[in-house]
Amino acid sequence: MMKTREQTTSRDACENGNGRSFVPLYATNFFGTLNDNFMKTLAGFMVIGWMTDERLKSIAMGVTAGALVLPYILCSPLADRLTAVWAKRRIVRLAKWAELPIMAVAIAGFALKSPWLVVGAVLLMGLQSSLYSPAKYALVRDIGGERRISTGMGGMEGVSFLGVLSGTVAGAVFADLEVRHPEWNLSCLCFAAFATLGLAASYTIRAKEEPNRSLHAINPVRYIRRAYRMAGRYEGLNAVIFTLSVFWWGAAMLQMGLLVYGKAENGLNLSATGTGALLCAAAVGIVAGQIIAGFVDKRRFLLGATLLTGWIAAALLLALYFAPMPPVAFGIVLGLLAFDLGFFKLPLDAEIQKVVKGPKLNTMLAYFNQVSFLFMLAASGCYALVSWAFGPKAFLLLFAVVMLTVPFLFVFSYRSVLLCTGRWIFARRYKVEVEGLDRPQKPGRPDGRGVPLLVLPNHPAMVDPMLVSLVFWKTPLKPLSDESFFHAGIVAPAVLRTLGAVPVPDLRKHRTAKGASIARGLGDIVKNTLAGGGNVIFYPSGHIQTEPEHEDIGTRQLAYNICKDLGEAGHRARVIGVRTRGLWGSVWSRAGRTASPAFVPTFAKSVLLWFFWSPFVPRRRVTMHVEDITERVKEWAQGSRLEFNAKLNAWYNQ
Numbered sequence: 001m002m003k004t005r006e007q008t009t010s011r012d013a014c015e016n017g018n019g020r021s022f023v024p025l026y027a028t029n030f031f032g033t034l035n036d037n038f039m040k041t042l043a044g045f046m047v048i049g050w051m052t053d054e055r056l057k058s059i060a061m062g063v064t065a066g067a068l069v070l071p072y073i074l075c076s077p078l079a080d081r082l083t084a085v086w087a088k089r090r091i092v093r094l095a096k097w098a099e100l101p102i103m104a105v106a107i108a109g110f111a112l113k114s115p116w117l118v119v120g121a122v123l124l125m126g127l128q129s130s131l132y133s134p135a136k137y138a139l140v141r142d143i144g145g146e147r148r149i150s151t152g153m154g155g156m157e158g159v160s161f162l163g164v165l166s167g168t169v170a171g172a173v174f175a176d177l178e179v180r181h182p183e184w185n186l187s188c189l190c191f192a193a194f195a196t197l198g199l200a201a202s203y204t205i206r207a208k209e210e211p212n213r214s215l216h217a218i219n220p221v222r223y224i225r226r227a228y229r230m231a232g233r234y235e236g237l238n239a240v241i242f243t244l245s246v247f248w249w250g251a252a253m254l255q256m257g258l259l260v261y262g263k264a265e266n267g268l269n270l271s272a273t274g275t276g277a278l279l280c281a282a283a284v285g286i287v288a289g290q291i292i293a294g295f296v297d298k299r300r301f302l303l304g305a306t307l308l309t310g311w312i313a314a315a316l317l318l319a320l321y322f323a324p325m326p327p328v329a330f331g332i333v334l335g336l337l338a339f340d341l342g343f344f345k346l347p348l349d350a351e352i353q354k355v356v357k358g359p360k361l362n363t364m365l366a367y368f369n370q371v372s373f374l375f376m377l378a379a380s381g382c383y384a385l386v387s388w389a390f391g392p393k394a395f396l397l398l399f400a401v402v403m404l405t406v407p408f409l410f411v412f413s414y415r416s417v418l419l420c421t422g423r424w425i426f427a428r429r430y431k432v433e434v435e436g437l438d439r440p441q442k443p444g445r446p447d448g449r450g451v452p453l454l455v456l457p458n459h460p461a462m463v464d465p466m467l468v469s470l471v472f473w474k475t476p477l478k479p480l481s482d483e484s485f486f487h488a489g490i491v492a493p494a495v496l497r498t499l500g501a502v503p504v505p506d507l508r509k510h511r512t513a514k515g516a517s518i519a520r521g522l523g524d525i526v527k528n529t530l531a532g533g534g535n536v537i538f539y540p541s542g543h544i545q546t547e548p549e550h551e552d553i554g555t556r557q558l559a560y561n562i563c564k565d566l567g568e569a570g571h572r573a574r575v576i577g578v579r580t581r582g583l584w585g586s587v588w589s590r591a592g593r594t595a596s597p598a599f600v601p602t603f604a605k606s607v608l609l610w611f612f613w614s615p616f617v618p619r620r621r622v623t624m625h626v627e628d629i630t631e632r633v634k635e636w637a638q639g640s641r642l643e644f645n646a647k648l649n650a651w652y653n654q
Helices: 005-019 023-050 054-085 088-112 115-144 146-180 186-202 220-231 237-263 272-297 302-322 327-355 360-390 394-411 415-427 464-471 483-487 491-499 513-531 558-569 599-612 630-636 641-652
Strands: 430-436 453-457 477-482 502-504 535-537 574-581 620-628
Touching: 023 054, 023 088, 023 115, 023 146, 023 186, 054 088, 054 115, 054 220, 054 360, 088 115, 088 186, 115 146, 115 360, 146 186, 146 237, 146 272, 146 327, 220 237, 220 360, 237 272, 237 327, 237 360, 237 394, 272 302, 272 327, 302 327, 302 394, 302 415, 327 360, 360 394, 394 415, 415 430, 415 464, 415 491, 430 464, 453 464, 453 558, 464 477, 464 535, 464 574, 464 620, 477 483, 477 491, 477 513, 483 491, 483 502, 491 599, 502 513, 513 535, 513 558, 558 630, 558 641, 574 630, 574 641, 630 641
Parallel strands: 430 620, 453 535, 453 574, 477 502, 477 535
Antiparallel strands: 574 620
């Protein structure tokens, strides 16, 4: 069916954003987040002041903090359902109208000095915020289109964090003012002003909305289970969501910890104003980091730097914990930490919007809200336990350990991030020069024709599969790998699972009917993957070279069977030959050996060489010739298997 001119124009407008501004959405988000945290902080301080029983004070503080978080956990499924019933802008506006009577309840609670009326207002505010949160974040793509997701999310998350910390600082300052000058009623004026400004801003939002017609269960337990399975259909999406949730866990710890450590006598011993200045330093840092990261992410694959930004954050946290610092130095390092965390967080936020298309985005955002607020709720318990056991500064050390661990686990859960990190690691040791195809790394379509790829490299050493994968790092290639590597330590199995590798039994051990059955099964896997539009990489020889720069396929039949099928059935798949030179003599080759090097000891040796030898010697020069040999292999496959293997050997050994 041909697309109408209106459909094409609508699609282009959606992709380009049609010049619509993010500012109204930013303003709506800022005043909403500001009011949430202003009310929560002010309520916490005032409720404690109204009570005389110390045990009730602790309970009230916990209840006040949980009142804003709990609705996100329970009501996120309902928030997703609302996006299928109403337009997202209508949801945002209705939520902002609902904020006005909630503020009336809060004002009455403060006027009557009723702790439970105030806590009830905080609970209603949390409910209102949770119900429109997925809609407001889904509007980022509706406003800016596909190309401006990173910019939109950078600003959105920046103003969110600014609203959180500004509301916290303002709540602490106004708590002192309420005690000293209760007749001024300044907090009541702020409640009304923030709500009114947010409502006014919501009516200036302009967006080209994509309708949502999918309905999901509103039971929170059933919803999170189904959403987890749905997220599993997207590469690495659960890893992105849980890594982001760890960030919010740490942010909640940092917020609570600074409020206590800043004023503690065995801490920085600051006044309330000084502690507020620390929080402002963190606010400025996170906002600046996320805004700048939004522009960088449009030009660079910033998600690939997750390990680097995470470990920089860990180093700064360790410095804050171990190094004795005066308040000014502490604030400067804290600002640098917040700036780095902005770079850590932004590409993860943007990835959700890039990966999930259409109405399912609302579901994934609601699911993310559930998970992240569960982590934030857990942060309260973690902070209380660690502070009680190790003192008010221990939260910095715990956060540092988490930031050392989680980015490492994330890298091994996301294919493109793993390969991007691998490119940087291997570039310190190997200088790979690629010739042949101009852009072999373009996802699935080096020449723009959009057909699946069958990549057939030669195999000079055990390390060349990593190097070939790094050249094609933007193209999702499904590799076939020797089953022995799936049991070689921890690193190799984790890498192979992330790459979606298929274990291949050693056919030399199965020279029977079983071996033939295994070979046919692998052929079916390759054919089905190509038929489904996927890309496949495997090594026709099945083993690394036993002689210098000499490939020997022998009697192997997998490449022959696949290429013969391509010629006979006329499948639309391109065969890409890769000829690699320069790896003979490396620790990963068979030079000077009678067998292939053992993976675990060779890997350990390579790590030591990378750290202590590679920085002082020239990089190993590797040439990689990449060529489209589709028509050649179809012609070769018209002969016998041995003739096919001989001609493919000759191409590799040119």
